[in-house]
Amino acid sequence: MEQTRKRVPENSGSIVTRWFLIASALLFLALFLVTPLLVVFVEALDKGWDAYWTAIREPDALSAIYLSLTAAVIAVPINTVFGIAAAWSLTKFEFRGRNVLITLLDLPFAVSPVISGLIFVLMFGAQGWLGPWLADHDIHIIFAVPGIILTTMFVTVPFVARELIPHMQAQGREEEEAALVLGANGMQTFFRVTLPNIKWSLMYGVILCTARAMGEFGAVAVVSGHIRGETNTIPLHVEILYNEYNFVGAFAVASLLTLLALATLAIKKIVEWKISE
Amino acid sequence: MSIEIRNVSKKFGTFEALNDVSLSVGDAELVALLGPSGSGKTTLLRIIAGLDSPDTGSILLNGEDATNRGAGERGVGFVFQHYALFRHMTVMENVAFGLRVQPRNIRKSKSDIRDRVMTLLKLVQLDWVANRYPSQLSGGQRQRIALARALAVEPKVLLLDEPFGALDARVRRELRTWLRRLHDEISVSCVFVTHDQEEALEVSDRVAIMDAGRIEQVGTPQNVYDTPANPFVYSFLGNVNLFHGRVKEGRTTIGNIEVDAPELRDASDSPVVGYSRPHEMEISRERTANDALSAEIVQIQAVGPNVKLRLRRTDSRDILEAELTREKHRELELKIGELIYVRPRLVRVFIADPSEAPLNYQI
Numbered sequence: 150m151e152q153t154r155k156r157v158p159e160n161s162g163s164i165v166t167r168w169f170l171i172a173s174a175l176l177f178l179a180l181f182l183v184t185p186l187l188v189v190f191v192e193a194l195d196k197g198w199d200a201y202w203t204a205i206r207e208p209d210a211l212s213a214i215y216l217s218l219t220a221a222v223i224a225v226p227i228n229t230v231f232g233i234a235a236a237w238s239l240t241k242f243e244f245r246g247r248n249v250l251i252t253l254l255d256l257p258f259a260v261s262p263v264i265s266g267l268i269f270v271l272m273f274g275a276q277g278w279l280g281p282w283l284a285d286h287d288i289h290i291i292f293a294v295p296g297i298i299l300t301t302m303f304v305t306v307p308f309v310a311r312e313l314i315p316h317m318q319a320q321g322r323e324e325e326e327a328a329l330v331l332g333a334n335g336m337q338t339f340f341r342v343t344l345p346n347i348k349w350s351l352m353y354g355v356i357l358c359t360a361r362a363m364g365e366f367g368a369v370a371v372v373s374g375h376i377r378g379e380t381n382t383i384p385l386h387v388e389i390l391y392n393e394y395n396f397v398g399a400f401a402v403a404s405l406l407t408l409l410a411l412a413t414l415a416i417k418k419i420v421e422w423k424i425s426e
Numbered sequence: 427m428s429i430e431i432r433n434v435s436k437k438f439g440t441f442e443a444l445n446d447v448s449l450s451v452g453d454a455e456l457v458a459l460l461g462p463s464g465s466g467k468t469t470l471l472r473i474i475a476g477l478d479s480p481d482t483g484s485i486l487l488n489g490e491d492a493t494n495r496g497a498g499e500r501g502v503g504f505v506f507q508h509y510a511l512f513r514h515m516t517v518m519e520n521v522a523f524g525l526r527v528q529p530r531n532i533r534k535s536k537s538d539i540r541d542r543v544m545t546l547l548k549l550v551q552l553d554w555v556a557n558r559y560p561s562q563l564s565g566g567q568r569q570r571i572a573l574a575r576a577l578a579v580e581p582k583v584l585l586l587d588e589p590f591g592a593l594d595a596r597v598r599r600e601l602r603t604w605l606r607r608l609h610d611e612i613s614v615s616c617v618f619v620t621h622d623q624e625e626a627l628e629v630s631d632r633v634a635i636m637d638a639g640r641i642e643q644v645g646t647p648q649n650v651y652d653t654p655a656n657p658f659v660y661s662f663l664g665n666v667n668l669f670h671g672r673v674k675e676g677r678t679t680i681g682n683i684e685v686d687a688p689e690l691r692d693a694s695d696s697p698v699v700g701y702s703r704p705h706e707m708e709i710s711r712e713r714t715a716n717d718a719l720s721a722e723i724v725q726i727q728a729v730g731p732n733v734k735l736r737l738r739r740t741d742s743r744d745i746l747e748a749e750l751t752r753e754k755h756r757e758l759e760l761k762i763g764e765l766i767y768v769r770p771r772l773v774r775v776f777i778a779d780p781s782e783a784p785l786n787y788q789i
Contacts, residue, residue, distance in 0.1 A: 331524035
């Protein structure tokens with residue numbers, strides 16, 4: 150029995166200090182992480198399951214969910230392909246300007262989401278560079294679905310590549326070279342050697358990318374125009390409901406994003422465990 | 427299959443990795459590329475494999491120009507220093523890889539592939555690990571699996587990059603003799619890279635000694651050891667003692683030692699360096715010849731078949747190394763701190779290259 154008990158180092162202070170530190174850490178965690186999370190669900194279910202259910206099945210809410218899913222379904226695969234290609238070229242080849250590219254990849258992380266949205270307004274908006282031309286051809290990008298998808302793509306560009314680059318850098322080129330010498334062509338090398346080696350970090354990157362694509366607020370808010378039932382994504386819809394004092398509705402829809410976040414964390418944990426295996 | 431390397435040069439940025447290198451490897455010959463790190467030996471091996479391309483020059487395989495052929499089309503097997511086994515595949519899948527990626531029209535059937543893999547695993551004496559993953563194997567086992575994987579596609583040429591570099595001394599020695607035996611059994615041309623002179627001299631038919639992107643000398647192990655072409659080769663192939671002196675009309679004077687150097691007949695009064703291996707040093711208690719140097723015994727290492735002495739010359743305070751048989755050692759009853767006489771039985775003399783001084787061959 151004696152051995153199974155955890156040893157505490159001699160110099161770790163008195164029992165009082167120890168408990169004080171542990172308690173304050175737990176209190177902080179409860180106050181700032183667990184409580185808000187609970188509040189979302191408590192508020193959402195304040196008027197019971199029926200109200201919750203109605204709020205979610207309301208046509209504008211459904212349209213917001215549908216639009217967020219559409220943006221994710223388009224942005225995530227494109228960014229996944231781009232991320233793999235970028236990580237591949239940045240880690241398996243040496244070329245001039247490589248470090249500049251790696252830095253540039255982080256640009257969407259570095260700029261404020263409002264700026265990200267503004268970039269697209271300045272390019273495609275009525276007063277923007279391409280505005281008159283687009284208007285002549287009756288193409289709507291800003292305050293329409295294409296703008297939301299473009300902005301979502303821009304904001305989520307780095308996720309997949311960022312996850313893959315350190316992993317692929319650590320693995321080096323030798324396995325691919327071994328495959329090439331053994332007669333495998335480029336496709337065989339990629340699908341049989343490279344992809345299996347990165348599959349868990351790739352999955353992690355895709356999860357993070359999806360979560361962000363669904364949850365992006367600032368950049369999308371700039372280009373969306375907040376047209377109910379047409380250009381509102383889930384986060385924008387939540388904001389509108391909240392501003393209208395429809396708390397049950399706001400929190401019910403918000404609970405969907407919260408569930409997505411929880412699922413992301415769970416999958417992330419599983420993936421990390423798989424990688425370390 | 428023969429390999430012919432013709433005037434190959436390669437630069438990485440401003441670093442000259444290979445400078446006009448030519449070398450030919452005969453059918454079923456085992457050649458070692460020996461040199462210090464950064465001498466270009468691995469680059470040369472990768473160029474033969476098609477993993478790097480030369481800036482100028484060409485590679486001929488079996489007399490045909492293969493310079494522009496891809497790595498997979500050259501019929502070479504490559505064994506990487508760190509094995510490069512596919513970590514997500516079992517040993518079986520690793521060895522089968524080369525057979526499974528062949529175009530459908532020449533690919534073997536599943537059962538044929540299985541049989542071939544098992545034959546290879548038996549050849550490397552590891553058929554009992556077929557279903558394990560690389561991470562579950564020891565370094566020596568991984569290296570043998572890497573070899574089996576390379577052999578699966580029946581390469582005409584086998585290229586090995588520091589194949590035993592990452593292994594401990596005992597496993598290394600075992601695998602070394604085993605590689606030689608395997609080479610003789612399957613008779614395939616082999617080129618292997620090493621920085622270990624003992625390994626190169628023991629295993630290979632011929633050794634190519636490289637330094638700073640050039641091949642300094644090519645020859646049989648005995649040939650390069652006995653008649654090194656230059657000071658670099660001399661010092662790289664074993665411990666040496668170094669003497670400074672002068673040459674004049676074919677006579678070399680090193681301290682009070684006089685050596686004939688007919689190959690330096692035309693040199694007119696220039697500085698030279700003389701080299702002598704430890705086992706070429708003669709030790710005596712009496713001054714038997716007037717060209718013997720007096721020295722103090724600094725250290726005696728009596729482990730192994732020979733006794734190694736470290737000596738300090740009384741005149742220049744330079745350290746010399748000498749080797750003598752156990753019998754001789756017993757007969758002389760040498761002790762640390764004693765003064766003895768030492769005389770190089772054999773000295774090889776080279777004109778001192780001012781750019782190479784100071785020489786780091788001193789022991």
